[in-house]
Amino acid sequence: MNESAAIRASRVTYHYGRRKALDELSLSIARGEIFAFLGPNGGGKTTLFRLLSTLIPLQEGDVEILSHDLRRQQAAVRATMGVVFQAPSLDRKLTVRENIRHQGHLYGLSGAELRARESEMLERLALADRAGERVEQLSGGLRRRVELAKGMIHHPRLLLLDEPSTGLDPGARSDLWNYLHMLRDEHGVTVVLTTHLLEEADKADRIGILHEGRLVALDTPDALRATVGGDAITIHTSDPGKLCAAIAAEFGCEPQILDGCVRLEQADGHRWIARLVEAFPGRIESVTLGKPTLEDVFIARTGHRFWQATGDSPAAALAR
Amino acid sequence: MAQLAASPPRSAEVTAPRVRPWLATATLAQREWVRFVRQPNRVFGAIGQPIIFWLLFGAGLGPTFRMNGDAGAQVSYSAYFFPGSLVLILLFTAIFATISIIEDRREGFLQSVLVAPIPRWSMVLGKVAGGSLIALVEGLLFLALGLTLGIPFTAAMLAQIVLLLAVIALALTSLGVVIAWRMDSTQGFHAIMSVFLMPMWLLSGAFFPAPPHVPGMSWIQWGLALVMQANPLTYGVAALRQLTTAADVPLPDGTPHMTTCWIVSLVFAAVMFAIACKMAGQRTAGDML
Secondary structure, X not given: OOOOOOEEEEEEEEEEOOEEXXXXXXXXXXXXXXXXXXXXXXXXXHHHHHHHOOOOOOOEEEEEEOOEEOOOOHHHHHHHEEEEOOOOOOOOOOEHHHHHHHHHHHOOOOHHHHHHHHHHHHHHOOOHHHOOOEHHHOXXXXXXXXXXXXXXXXXXXXXXXXXXXXXXXXHHHHHHHHHHHHHHHHHOOEXXXXXXXXXXXXXXXXXXXXXXXXXXXXXXXXXXXXXXXXXXXXXXXXXXXXXXXXXXXXXXXXXXXXXXEEEEEEOOHHHHHHHHHHHOOOXXXXXXXXXXXXXXXXXXXXXXXXXXXXXXXXXXXXXX | OHHHHHOOOOOOOOOOOOOOHHHHHHHHHHHHHHHHHOOHHHHHHHHHHHHHXXXXXXXXXXXXXXXXXXXXXXXXXXXXXXXXXXXXXHHHHHHHHHHHHHHHHHHOHHHHHHOOOOOHHHHHHHHHHHHHHHHHHHHHHHHHHHHHHOOOOOHHHHHHHXXXXXXXXXXXXXXXXXXXXXXXXXXXXXXXXXHHHHHHHHHHHHXXXXXXXXXXXXXXXXXXXXXXXHOHHHHHHHHHHHHOOOOOOOOOOOOOOHHHHHHHHHHHHHHHHHHHHHHHHOOOHHHOO
């Protein structure tokens, strides 16, 4: 990893009472990359976000953010980092500009410099014509833009976002990502975000998959997909247990049962389909073949389906 | 820092971390004020009830009120209750201001303040100063009503009153922060208000004078007198009473000396503010939604 990592964590463990929310987490995030922590709810993302944003104190392990020690140089960490929360952090009784101005004051900006930054932020996030409106009158997408303006007012080198797409329609999501890419490309800002959405994590430069407080995968989306053995074949059948055992005996591979289907990962999936259908005539109701997705990566690393682990359906999670 | 230099910044946007606690305090206090002005029901709520209390109790209890036995018959209840009503306004305004901490937490505004590079005392001071300023202005509006009582205000007295109101407001707002900091619902705060804050006000000499120490007093009266003597708010009320009572009008028996009143009020404010800062300085998982 890069000598001057944006974030370097080593053996970070966090307990809520007796429950372990993070378990010996170690990783390094390079400067100027967009990094996504992907995981089901309860996987430890939120705890990690709270630790990195300095909301809760570090219990065990060490974290360095932009060369500052999180435990000893908290003020410096706070000053060099922008934080965008999942829950809105705006004062709804204040106008867009007032919200941004108060934030600027909290970060030590004032006078002409602050006014210039305000205008810059309003311009950059296309909020200039809404500057005088109270936040309570704005839509969810616009509020998120104000949050971003707040988070970036002090020109931080690192932007930390918790579930930034929550509550945004597809258009607003795409705007958000365009903005994050612009921050990375034009200003060299490191962007670190958490998400429980697979398709969102796919847009990041690198992904860390969190499951039960542990980092179970860490790489680029493509590299992670490549680790899954080729194509994913899903077989619907009336008796998955029997078929699974039969396939294992016949071909010497290791199929899994997930959600009442038999699933196996093999290179040259299309050839396997022919072999399977020939070998078990009448026992296969349908077969689907897919390129591996991040969900397949998650399944391969944890043995669980992503949405099972969240205790959530994709539809419910997307609706939130 | 050597590491920072090793990776050249791609833009000129690197700014040195700046911490300006007083700027943070000012901006948070100003926010309190703007929010207050934009919620007219709050403006009315804090001053309306004490005025109604003052008018009703003044009219209702006036005929039967006797201070210091028969000798005090010439003090009207409206005049007696006046400083108490003034403190009630401060109390209500302080309560509204600190309930807003719970709202700030629930609405999410607080979290962005908690991760800002400012010391926690500046955050608490912003809240307390903002709330106290509002309380002070409301108190001064009520004080104008006192002109109807024919209180002869001098400039020196007025200056002392304003200062004292500010100190009491600081104490009460800080106390509110102490109570509200760990709360997650405004219902909880209302409960505390009924069983703690209102009794504290009732037992401050605001509503009735402390029972005099006389032979044969019941143990309930004795306990009441003790609690009232131990209540720091008693001294704020007593000082305000002395500052709003004409020289020829008698004070209730046992009214503490002005110096004592000032010292107790200042210590009360300082201690409450220190506790509020200490509480707000502790980071716990409860800081989040």
